[in-house]
Amino acid sequence: MHSHTGVGMAGHPGLPQHMQEGNGGTDGDGRKQDIGDILQQIMTITDQSLDEAQARKHALNCHRMKPALFNVLCEIKEKTVLSIRGAQEEEPPDPQLMRLDNMLLAEGVSGPEKGGGSAAAAAAAAASGGAGADNSAEHSDYRAKLSQIRQIYHTELEKYEQACNEFTTHVMNLLREQSRTRPISPKEIERMVNIIHRKFSSIQMQLKQSTCEAVMILRSRFLDARRKRRNFNKQATEILNEYFYSHLSNPYPSEEAKEELAKKCAITVAQVSNWFGNKRIRYKKNIGKFQEEANMYAARTAVNAANASSHGSQANSPSTPNSAGSAGSFNMSNSGDLFMSVQSLNGDSYQGAQVGANVQSQVDTLRHVISQTGGYSEGLTANQMYSPQGINANGGWQDAPTPSSVTSPTEGPGSVHSDTSN
């Protein structure tokens, strides 16, 4: 900033020639001098210190030529603004911004309070297939993180809005103030406000974008089931194992049984299906490894069955709604020879594929108990028991006629749940 009090008009290259020759005229010289003065003051006003400028501004406002000059400036402005205005179009709603808005709304970050957030979390959880009490802790963690994001988002948004408003008022005041000396129309001010709002909304968009990213990361971290694999709790595994080993000859739970197991284990039906799929394949691949486990569950089931029958009630292993219903049709299609393998040998349950009678679980159980007390070496038996040929020859589980459909409860009306075993 250089302070200069009075500089000749010649020093200003931007001014028209006729305006610059203010000195030494005769007739209209006084007026020309005035105009020159005013213009010079206007041009140099930004170079001055605040106090100085304030004083000059005041002097300028009170100058007798001011209204005339103001009108001229207004005219000029009118012309330029028109050409500017032509270029300024109303911007269409930004599709990207709309997308971000929609996503934030869907995730429950923006929009109505808490309810939206938890609803979105629940929906996301449901979509990922992981429902149930087991995951509730995780979900609350997810919700907590989400609401944290939400809070930050709103705080920032509020800050931006506040800053935007403050800045807008500031600029408006400034422009209004200046409109006393400069030809600024209300429209002009409005336009400026719009520009400011656009700038701030682009900042907001960045905020929304990063919020979306944060939510996506959170989602992928918390709700991607494959990433965040959790072992089922012990109780659930026991329930599933109990069912598996007590239905070893036909470990294909019906849809109903799956639902019941799912409910008991607080996991989804799909998870039950997964579990049985994995279990079957892994059991078959290495029976020896599972022998001990099989014996344990068999013994347990046997005890349960014995207890139940001694009480005179319907004895059935936990959650076995399908075995009874499946029996009839299943045996029909699969008769005789498979049955033989059950009685045939050394307690290998595997080959005895589709016995399918509703006493089957008991048979399995007893067989395991027998095998347990039979006194042969486990490892050896296991190896002997499992031979690929044996599986193929006897069909193993694979020969089961599409278990789920066969065992489907629709087939045997009433018999499904009836505990008519024995």
Place this chain on the structure above:
DNA sequence: TAGCATGATTTGAG
């Protein structure tokens, strides 16, 4: 940290 355990996903068959 390696190696095993285990739940989930993919692929292909029926």
Place this chain on the structure above:
DNA sequence: CTCAAATCATGCTA
């Protein structure tokens, strides 16, 4: 669609 089988990705443990 369900299933077996293979595979992936993570959890758990010695």
